[in-house]
Amino acid sequence: MSEPQTSSDELALPSELTLLHGAMTAAMVAGLPQVKHVEAYPVLKEGMQLPALIYAMTGVAPGTSPGDGRLCVKATFEACILVESGRKMAPLQAAILASKFMQLLDEQYWNLDFVGQVHGVQAMPSEMIPELVRCTAWSVMWQQDVYLGQTEWPWENEPPGSLVFAFSPDTGPGAEGDYQSPEEMA
Structure with missing residues (x-):
């Protein structure tokens, strides 16, 4: 028995998470002009412009209820900064871009009223990804509370x-x- 197929339009329903990812991408593009490609949930492919920043929400856990009808989740995000491995001092260049990205994340709310401040930011060299063998990579991870749904007056x-x-x-x-x-x- 197979799962029913859905179109990509059905999966991209407007929601707080859709708005959050759009705001994040816009802030990353504006705040990191050295990066030539920013994309959430990318399909890795040849010819991607480098340096690149790819990111995704990689986990959620229950957050502290605000008591107003909304659901609070602690969202974990991971980004990967990719630099051509053939560049001079590529590992250092990737580390510098990761640190610039950490500056962008500092006290970040993405200009949205339904997210809490970024916290728990960490960065480290990334493990080798077979599809990106020509790249040097650094990973940046952070957490952020996201409030889903509408407030309710009980x-x-x-x-x-x-x-x-x-x-x-x-x-x-x-x-x-x-x-x-x-x-x-x-």
């Missing part, structure tokens, strides 16, 4: 924006004018 009888705070002694009947919304306190 109190049907209380519309959003009806929550207010008061601080003692300015509370109770007659002090309603001193109450503040969370937005006013920001």
Whole structure:
């Protein structure tokens, strides 16, 4: 029994992960002009322009629930910086590009409101990949919390924006004018 086939369009549904990968690719292209090719989940092929940065999300684990109806996952990403092995000092050039990429990752949110700050960044020389025998490679790994789904307001009888705070002694009947919304306190 075989699995039903799906088109690539069906798999690329708009989601937070689609938006995140698009924002990441755009930031990598803009922030690393020395890199000639940036691609998520590439199909390795001959003729890829080098130096290249290829990356993918390689794992997810449960994150801390924000308590607002969204799912938080700790996403692990891995990138591979590829440099032609025939270049002079190719291993050093790959290490330099990896360190520049680490600078780009520092305190990165990709200008999205549903991701946490990048953390746990590591870089190291990459093991030999048979398809990339002509390349010297460095791997960069990082983690980032990603919040999936829409926020939900669990109190049907209380519309959003009806929550207010008061601080003692300015509370109770007659002090309603001193109450503040969370937005006013920001």
